[in-house]
Amino acid sequence: MKKLFTTLSNIWKIQELKERILFTLLILLVYRFVSHVVLPGVDPTALGNNEKSGILGLLDMFAGGSFSRVSILALGVMPYISASIVVQLLGIAVPSFQKMQKEGESGRKKMNQITRYLTVAITIVQSVGYVKTQVPAEAILLPNTLFLVLSTFVLTAGTLFVMWLGEKITDKGIGNGTSLIIMVGIIARLPVAISQEFSARVGSASEGGGPVALVLEIVALFAVVMFTILIVQGVRKVPVQYAKKIVGNRQFGGVRQYIPLKVNAAGVMPIIFAQALMFIPGALMQFVPSLQGSWLIQFSNTTSLAYSLTFAFLIIAFTFFYTAITVNPTQMSDDMKKNGGFIPGIKPGFATSTFIDDVISKITFPGAVFLAIIAILPSIAVKFGIKQEFAHFFGGTSLLILVGVVLDTLQQIESYLLMRHYDGLMKTGRVTGRTGVPAASSNAAL
Missing domain, CATH: 1.10.3370.10 (SecY subunit domain)
Structure with missing residues (x-):
């Protein structure tokens, strides 16, 4: 303290x-x-x-x-x-x-x-x-x-x-x-959500559970937030060695840096795209009344198993798609080669591009699965009796945005403190960017 x-x-x-x-x-x-x-x-x-x-x-x-x-x-x-x-x-x-x-x-x-x-x-x-x-x-x-x-x-x-x-x-x-x-x-919206949940558990309009259930929900929410931070912060560091250059009596280069490839490079975009598609069945039933009561109704109920599985599948697919169009291994390889850098044990050029693409493919799948889990957590929370308003904070777009924005703001405050030779906000923590210098070529690619 x-x-x-x-x-x-x-x-x-x-x-x-x-x-x-x-x-x-x-x-x-x-x-x-x-x-x-x-x-x-x-x-x-x-x-x-x-x-x-x-x-x-x-x-x-x-x-x-x-x-x-x-x-x-x-x-x-x-x-x-x-x-x-x-x-x-x-x-x-x-x-x-x-x-x-x-x-x-x-x-x-x-x-x-x-x-x-x-x-x-x-x-x-x-x-x-x-x-x-x-x-x-x-x-x-x-x-x-x-x-x-x-x-x-x-x-x-x-x-x-x-x-x-x-x-x-x-x-x-x-x-x-x-x-x-x-x-x-x-x-x-958080105070209103907490107030509704408090009333549902221990207030006048109690639906059962009592204070113990409310405490367990808060602990579960804390665990979900920690899990989300791990996904947002997770990176695979690919080492990059830069060749030594002697200019006069001074030596340039020769340092080892790294390319921080994010586990979740797509961010919140796959969830946004998937949600846009998942609202199509509900819109169709609204404009075509004859479709009401058909099999499409399973996909308009956000707590149904069919909705959750389809939603998770779309998120995984969009994660691979969005990562593929935003992270360019060939461009990263070319930038690295122009700056005299290479990955130890990998030949520059096509071999480096292939290696980076293989690493991205390997880390994108678990990142996509974890992102899908975070996205469907609100539906799971509702199944466990949590109010819809409070369940929104257990995952989905809102939680990812909250975690991402808070971490980004903390990083900026951290940089101001370190520039003035003060201890950072999290001296023993792992705020991304606090230690080590990532390769310059990766910043443009990510």
């Missing part, structure tokens, strides 16, 4: 770090305040219980409840994330985008500009769909056409405002702004 207070004191002594943390907290406070502002022309008292389920419930969680509150920030940063994913995939498939990626800072600015324009287009389309399908008719106080046009402008402006807040945090705050905004939205 003393070490913790000493570390917090050291953080406060670094003026730049203190200002960045305070700025980040201020921006997040502004975001949470604005997220409670309801759309113009909507009667908040007429919304009633507007809670969402399925993919809409997931979007509502990412938006911190703004989606169900019909807030001006109802769409949050999701259109921006969708645009970023599209541009990223275009950078893999379209030669002109690949060229922009290799142009350095100027190419990055062009890609960011394209992402912003695409965000506006996606937001406009989603705004129209949101107003027509998610806003209760009895809550609208304006004529339908006027309300549609006005709300489209306001929702688009709201998404751009959130995107601007995220960029400000990234530039002048600590951590990745967009990720922090999503994390705050998820955490905002």
Whole structure:
């Protein structure tokens, strides 16, 4: 405990770090305040219980409840994330985008500009769909056409405002702004989830179990979080030796570094892609009433065995697919060769590329299986009697985002402390990047 207070004191002594943390907290406070502002022309008292389920419930969680509150920030940063994913995939498939990626800072600015324009287009389309399908008719106080046009402008402006807040945090705050905004939205639902679970166990609306069951659930949640951290942090270090160069009286190179190949290089993307496909059966039954009661109903129930097995299979498949298109062993091998590096015992060039590809294939399978287990844990938690709201935190996209964002922010704070010769946040821990210097060529590839 003393070490913790000493570390917090050291953080406060670094003026730049203190200002960045305070700025980040201020921006997040502004975001949470604005997220409670309801759309113009909507009667908040007429919304009633507007809670969402399925993919809409997931979007509502990412938006911190703004989606169900019909807030001006109802769409949050999701259109921006969708645009970023599209541009990223275009950078893999379209030669002109690949060229922009290799142009350095100027190419990055062009890609960011394209992402912003695409965000506006996606937001406009989603705004129209949101107003027509998610806003209760009895809550609208304006004529339908006027309300549609006005709300489209306001929702688009709201998404751009959130995107601007995220960029400000990234530039002048600590951590990745967009990720922090999503994390705050998820955490905002945690007190409500804990309150519901407490009431279900030991409150007035108790369903049995008592305090012992609640304690066991908290312990299980802690174990799941630790397991998720292991998956996010897990890497396979491939050693890289650099040739010695003598320039004058000085020696360059000759050091051994490593390529940190992540066990879960795909991150949360396989779960997002798989979830998008798993909501197709429910959408089909909604638009084609005759399909209701058919075998498709098994895939609309998130707690059914058929749903869980199919979901897990899709996640494993998408993990291999996304890893294959984002991690390029040939490019890593070429970069290593240009910089005079080689893997001990492996010939440069094609042999190195084959070796790296084989290592990636071997570590991707267990990573994909573990990712699938994390994704279906909320469904398993519901089977054990845990409330749906609290079960969301036992795995899936929300838990992976929470763990990833927290670790990334801790790494940045750690780097500030070490630069000022203070002990880091986790002196005896294993925060990725604290010890050792990874090969430069791997940073671009990962």
